Amino acid sequence: MSYTVSTLRTMTRSCELMRDRVKSVVFRPEDRKVLDVTFGPTAAAELVGRTPEALAKAEKEGRLAPPKQLGNGRRYYTLEDLTQIRNALNIHPGKAADEDAVVVAVQNFKGGVGKSTITKHFADYLALRGFNVLVIDCDPQASTTTMFDIQPETLIDEERTLGNFLSPRSTFDDFSQAIHDTAWPTIKIVPSSLGLQDAEWDLTATLQEGGQAVRESLQRLRIGIASVTKDFDVILLDPPPAMGFLGLNVMAAATGLLVPVPARQLDYLSTIHFMDTIAENIEILEAHGTPVDYGFIRVVCSTYTPSKPGEADMWKMMKATYANFLLSQPILASEEIKNATQAFRSIYESKPSASHATYQRCRDNLNAVFDEVLQQVREQWPSQSIATGTPDLLGSAAA
Known part of the structure; x- marks a missing residue:
């Protein structure tokens, strides 16, 4: 074994031991x-x-x-x-029984924008309000899976995983069997596993076959979700950070898009490329017989510190650029969120790490952000929609 491999293995074992101790x-x-x-x-x-x-x-x-x-x-x-x-009391906050779940992808290619943190917190927010939620971790890094207290390495010998379901070589075709319970009574999860990256290679290999094989590979996640869409109110997708076949599956399965963008210049500029890439890939999906039409697309400013002049200026620029597509409330940077995630928790399941007032401000901020997203979700259910039928128009954004 080479020095490099030996060193990496030693570091991995050391990290695993420390993780288990934590x-x-x-x-x-x-x-x-x-x-x-x-x-x-x-x-x-x-x-x-x-x-x-x-x-x-x-x-x-x-x-x-x-x-x-x-x-x-x-x-x-x-x-x-x-x-x-x-x-x-016969209180049903979610969809009607015959309606489909809204499938929200929390997507941006840029790392460090808060995708997994937002996914976890939004799931907990919804669960507190009585919604039935399914989280699907489509990222091989498995951050969201870990936040829900599932260790990806424990699934290595498990055949009923998302990776096995997505792989064209797999005979596993019952998507519901990949769903796991969580500590939250109304949240379930399809965890990421170490085999998810292998599924990416298997899906990519269908390019050699072309035609129907490619079309089926692009729709596998959509087909799986369709089998459970009546069982949940909201399905949250935490996508991989790159647009391969896994990412295309996420884009094909989603019915709404939430894009986290920090108020930083590099993140803002990278999102321009992200939006263009998403549009191009939707065209690819449609060219292969997989039409995509999101009920809503919203940008959320994440990890925002208003006291920083540069971020305050970027927030103004984002409001001018995205207009109706930008949530009116940014997610404020908070030590409370950082401390909670370090303990594999969300704000909604942790105690204050500093003053109660600081904790409550953080929680109130997240509630305000997710209230806006929930309104977009409700608009997708005919039983709750108050929409006038007028779609979002890009022309409504300021030039």
Whole structure:
């Protein structure tokens, strides 16, 4: 074995040991993440769309079980309690049973823009509000998979994975069997695995066959999602950082696009190339019999620090450039988010690392951002849409 290979293997083993030590501290004494998320009466009522007084009345009438209590008399609810309240009061925040899930790809080719962090936080945000969410990690780096407490290397001998499903050589064709539970009752995940990169090569090899083989390779993820689209309200795709066959599968499967762009000049400029590349690849998909038509495309300014003059100027430029396509709220840079992700968690499942006020500002900011995205999602369901039928027009953006 060469010095280089030996060194890399040693470094890998060392990193794996440290990762396991970190996780043993974060999740002890359990081997798996266990959510410690509770809500007071006001927060619980807000999440289910009722007033605290309405919940108290329903509890008094026996339509709802009384909340749990701490030794000091403080009343609280768990995630499971919120689900039971929604069921008892016939509250259905998501789509109608006969409608399809909205499939949102959180996509940008540039690294470090926050794709995985946004995917994880948006999934948790939706789950808190009672939506059934499926996360599909299409990135071989598996950051989102790790955030949901699944170690990609444990799937190496598992045959029912996304990589095996996407590979044209595979006989595995039941997409639902690649779906795993998470610590969140209403979030499931198709994790990334070490074989996902091999699937990319298998998909690319169909170019030699041409015609129908290429068309099927481009639509494999779309076909898999179609088999479970009635089971979820929102399906989130965390794509790979490059546009190969995996990326094309994501583009073909998505019905909405959320593009994270930090307020930095290089990220802004790289997004120009990204948008052009996406358009070109959609044309490729359509040329191979795979039509793509997104219900919405939105840009979100990520990791924004308004006190930095350069970023403040870029934010103004982004508002002038993207206009109607830019979410009105940027995601503010926060140590709370950084600290939460280092502990393999989102803000929504972690405790404040600094002051409660700082934590709450961060959470309120994310809620405001995701409220806007959720409105776009709702517009895709006929049962909830308030759209006038007027599509987004590029001409609506400022020159």
